[in-house]
Amino acid sequence: MIGKRIGGRTYYYFAESARVDGKPRVVGQRYLGTAEDIAAAVAGGGPEAAGARHRSFGDVSAVWGTLQRLDLVRRVDSVAGPQRARPTLGLHVALAVLHRATAPDLEFEEWWTGCLAQDLVRPRPPKGSVTTASHWRALQRLTPERIAGVETVVAEAVLELLGDDGTEALAVDVAQFAAFTAADCTLPSACQDVLAGLGLVVTRDGAIPLASRVYRRESAPTFGALAVELGERYPATDVTLVFHAGQAAQLDLGARTGFVGSLPLADHPDLLARPASVRRRVDPERFAGLTAFDTVATVDGAHRRVILTHSATLHAAQYRAFTSELSTTVRELDGLAAALEAGTHRGDRTQVHAEMSRIIRGRRVERVLNTTLTGNRAGELRLERRVDEAAVARLAEEFFGKQILVTDRDWPVAEVVTAYRARTHLESTFRWLTGPAAAGPSPRWEWTSHRIAVHTLVSVLAATVTHLMRREADRAGMNLSVAELLDQLRGIGETVLRHRSTGGRPRTRRILSDRTGRQQALFELFGLERFAPG
Template identity: 75%
Template sequence: MIGKRIGGRTYYYLAESARVDGAPRVVTQRYLGTAEEIARAIPGDTAPDSARHRSYGDVAAVWATLERLDFVRRVDALFGTQRAKTTLGTRLAVAVLHQATAPGVPLGDWWAGSAAEDLVRPRPPRSALTTAAHWRALRRLTPERLAAVEATIAEAVLALLGDGTAALAVDVAQFASFTAADCTLASACPDALAGLGLVVTRDGAIPLASRGYRRERGAAPTFAELVEDLRRRAPSTGGGDITLVFHAGQAAQLDLGARSGFVGSLPLSGHPELLAQPASAREPVDPERFAGLTAWDTLAVVDGVRRRVILTHSATLHAAQSRAFADELSTAIRELDGLAAALAAGTHRGDRSQVHAEVGRITRGRRVERALSTTLTGAKSGEIRLTWRVDAAAVARLEEEYFGKQVLVTDQDWPVAEVVTAYRARTHLESTFRWLTGPAVTGPTPRWEWTPERIAAHTLVSVLTATVTHLMRREADLAGMNLSVRELLEQLGGIGETVLRYPSTGGRPRTRRILTDRDPARQRLWEIFGLGG
């Protein structure tokens, strides 16, 4: 190290000497600074000039999954040479990364506050990271390109999972809502509900193919039509036919006596003989995967044919339904009390038919109607009186026979746990899409500019995001961590990164990155997704 005195101060340089033509010479030197600057640069003695905190774990895990799928290269290979600085493959990868980790945050704000700028390569220019630029770029996705992208990512998923991947067909009727594009005022445009039919893997409910549809003005396909369309769209899964998954409201549209390959639920009211079975008839399904879930596996006549039915009881669902019923009953009682008081005080002057209609409105709902008994006395307006009572025996029957129960039907010979897993695929997907496409999701401005093309592009990004996050959820589940997509991403999002920026001692300022402490669950996820490098 050598010092040079300039203007009364000494500045130090790190010098390297060597013999040149037999004489010692300084061949390289690097500026270090003054003595004070060098002291501040010694680890432990230097205070950073600035610090900022940003999300890391969720962004890093999603990006690592995209890289495992070879997402950018596979998508770009579909389109050949592209003149844009940011290719469609990178565009879609960033869109998926953004929607998975911050669906309600504008694209540019999310990029500045996350570790994406250090992970995404090639790094998009700042001008590409705006909502407007995002939508302009996605206009290049024609219907044919949308289908091709979905198919190539499905191939990547199947390649990761290996041969013999069985598939399910499900309907997510409440996928999202969009404001119609042919309106001049947003207030005059009712939201158009969109549904989504999906082919997903049986293991992990990972989307492979999709068909979006609108649900207004009678445009929605019947469930049977949707199923047939999904069969045509489905990629080769390497393992048998596609199993149809349906809920109780859709059962009436299907002739289960003639159909094969299905898992669904039936209306509870159609099988009182099953509901009357004592709790002792049920056995635990899988205490580790389904805590508090018991089932009775038997046969029953469904659409004229004896089918395998499974009566399940969930302690968690029972508790939730019991709380909801208590709230409904309390609300009805409060309104009946108010109506009775108004009749007694003479402030309600309706005739008997009007009062009867009001009582019917208050007690509307099968469960409340069964539990409340009401009596009207008097015939003339001003003389009518109302009394009511709670039928404790009816409440007990509801608790014993209905709460927490489902009747599943299938023609598959899978273990009960696998039947339950297949049926719950739709529930998991609905939960995922509520998280990804909720009202806070960033879209076109103003909101009524949702054109069919934009809806199609947004649907593709949402489906690809569900594909990536459900693949991650499957990996966590295989490692013993049974989490929903939202829970998984929230846990990963709790792994933050603090970036410390130190003053320059010559050249570029020095930066140091420190990750937040990780509890055992986050440390396990860190290891599962290989975030330690």
């Protein structure tokens, strides 16, 4: 141990010596602190921490590790071509994806300041080079040709990782993709939200996006036209079209091949009337409470495979929604009845009938409510209503929790359900990534077509990364949504302790928070040890 006198105080170092060219030399040393620091350490204490800050570790490091596995920075830079700017476009795109996946509600610069990403990115960007303004300027270099090129090279990376599991794809339409709004509505034109839908080609295994096509809702293509365009994006891949019941009428299912979708329940009353005993459990581990009946029915003039499914979870949710709707309707009818009895409603019989129709019309409660209007003249009219509980039970038994899926694929029922639910998972992911509305950075931000295209690319790449992670977690036995997965990872935090300066640079110590069993499993699954403090 050697001591160095600095500013009137002595600081001690542990020195390692060895012979170099036959002469003793100090070949290594480690700072120990002042005599007081050493005494405190010997007594079991240590230098007092001058401050501490907590930051998210698990989600940032897991997403960044996945970006590294996809080699995203190099692949984007290969599309961009020679660049003099630093950081490169590839790094800006990677940081945009990391930001969108881990902190979509924070301004970019606010997120970057103090974020774990600063310790992960190597080589470090030049000081002051990563700001909101510089970041968006860099992303503006994403021309339509570069956007298409980036999607292509990232899709190639995904397919390389998946191997044979990536040979089949799904074409889906996420109609509720995003609503874009100005950050500062100083002009009336800037305050008009832009509603956007998104067509996607995704892997059948994991619903990982491979290609996208954003469109404005006011000029949306027909679903049939969008389906053709999406199918042409990957002509060498077996693409299955996924649609919901509202889109079924736009497709000729009698002639089409390669599809999984749902049909309006009312179109097949014979299926709805089948007893629950004909249904079988699908996959208790993946789909708790889901049963199905696999049969054949006539659809658009052709015999097609149809699957009647019943979800206990969906049944409970629909029953709660129905009872809430019924309560609202009954309350309004009782209010009308009270007004008639009190004489405060002076309308004639025709007007009261119109008011009753307004309250009930278009609701499922029509099937379970019996109403009687007596009297002929204003002031004498009386309204009575009754809920038919037997009709409620029939409605619940006939409709609640049920879907009718149709397909020409010979996949197991569980795989048909998984393919159909890909759109739901993607909608959930994009709600997480974009929030209720996507606002640009201040000052006032105009959402041009190009800026929407750039925002879409970043969102799709974030969905690509997080769905790839979700697929890996699912294969490890953890069936989580993207939001649930990132929430678990975010629970793995890092505390940075800053110790008081003893004459040199203030020392810091990084420690990770305690982890639950699931968090530890994710820690190991994504190899986060390599990012952990030493």
